[in-house]
Amino acid sequence: MAVSQFSLLSYFTQLLKPELFDDYAPNGLQIDGRAELKRLAFAVSATQDSLSKALAWGADGLVVHHGIFWKGQGARPVVGPWGERVKLAVRNDLNLFAYHLPLDAHPEVGNAATLAKALGLSQLEPFAITKRQPLGIKGVLPASLSASALRGELGKLLAHEVILASTDENSEIRTVGIITGGANNEWVRAQEEGLDAYLTGEISEYNWHDAIEAGIHYFAGGHHATERPGIIALMEKVKADHPGLEVTFLDSDNPA
DSSP states (O other), X not given: OOEEXXXXXXXXXXXXXXXXXXXXXXXXXXXXXXXXXXEEEEEEEOOHHHHHHHHHHTOSEEEEEEOSOOGGGOSOOSOHHHHHHHHHHHHTTOEEEEOSHHHHHOTTTOHHHHHHHHTXXXXXXXXXXXXXXXXXXXXXXXXXXXXXHHHHHHHHHHTSOOEEEOXXXXXXXEEEEEOOSSOGGGHHHHHHTTOSEEEESOOOHHHHHHHHHHTOEEEEOOHHHHTHHHHHHXXXXXXXXXXXXXXXXXXXXXXX
């Protein structure tokens, strides 16, 4: 059963409330495609790889966390590898929906919330409030774990190598703050809120030293890997709420 572009966009707007966020990117419909959708693909990022896979699958639309357009780009020619992304969607009448911070922060299908639930965290609360909206989520582990044990659990959960910056990998962790992706400098939020640990996707050279000196356990599980869970959770919700719509998740090989 086909779903109209208008009704799908309204659904995403009502669910994710992008108007509440001061984001780095335009959230919502980034490229206007066909009016009716029967097949909807999902991916972490709108790349040539994900766009090509979506078109090969016969998608009418692609929903991503990282879209094609970002506010800092300014006016730019539609040329080169980036231009090819735009042309792939436009030439094939493919709708491109993108949701950045709204998907990071959502309490049900958000990247941070989905990871928190997978870890079994309880007492979940919004974390790192920025301009009245949270960037992530915080909670309490069901039982204390050593930093090294939590690193092992995260590695299995994310299917990705996890970097741990810690003064003592044997010390116990109970409280965790999560902001997925490239929030490497936000570890200070976890320190400010008295949390034991901080989980994100990336870590910079200076973060390693700063976090250790501050006494926080800092886990970096990969930008792409930490942001797979939310887009998959969003896909499952769309599937449940639109049973006639065919959906699929298209992953890309990305160790970063």
